[in-house]
Amino acid sequence: QEIYDSLQSGAAIPSPDGRSTVRPRGEYADHIELVVEGSIGNAIIPLGPGVGSELLWRDDARAFAVTTSDQGLNGAYRTIVVERRASGLKMADVTRAIYDAFGQPVRCDWPEAPNVAALAWDASDGSLIVAAQIIAHSNCDHYGSFRTYQIEPWTRRIVAAWDQSMSRSRFGPRLGALLRNAPDW
DSSP states (O other): OOSOEEGGGOOOEEOTTSSEEEEEEEETTTEEEEEEEETTOOEEEEEESOEEEEEEEOTTSSEEEEEEESSOTTOOEEEEEEEEETTEEEEEEOHHHHHHHHOOOSOBSSOOOOEEEEEEEOTTTOOEEEEEEOOTTOSBTTTTOEEEEEEETTTTEEEEEEOHHHHHHHHGGGSOHHHHTOOOO
């Protein structure tokens, strides 16, 4: 299975166990919804414009993360988690917690939030690895630079954090082209 599956194709994206699917419905850049069906549960989840959306299933098929932009292909991207809980499907947006952890690490002409993208699931505890990256067109110094975080989606607790160099060595194959090619300032 691909690290990420693009929701842009419009096709249903099956879970690793093949018992659930997620598919987009609606018009991109206007408003899309995620139609979730199968053993994970059934729901329709509003996503917003859905620009550049990608989905990452957890290996046990009980959860998935969606990285999506409400603005454009350059960002700003946010990450939400959907998980089957005892009371049904629940959604958690981890973006704000990552914004707070990342802060404003470099000089900016005005504050600008980073892109937040899901990279991997930690199978040992169900936490999510995400990247926070200064947007490439940013008004900030060191645009494109990033850090990665391990976050517990439901408590929004940061479990671990890595700088750009350590992130590359630790998550290299899971980093998309923008992260792999980010300049080392």
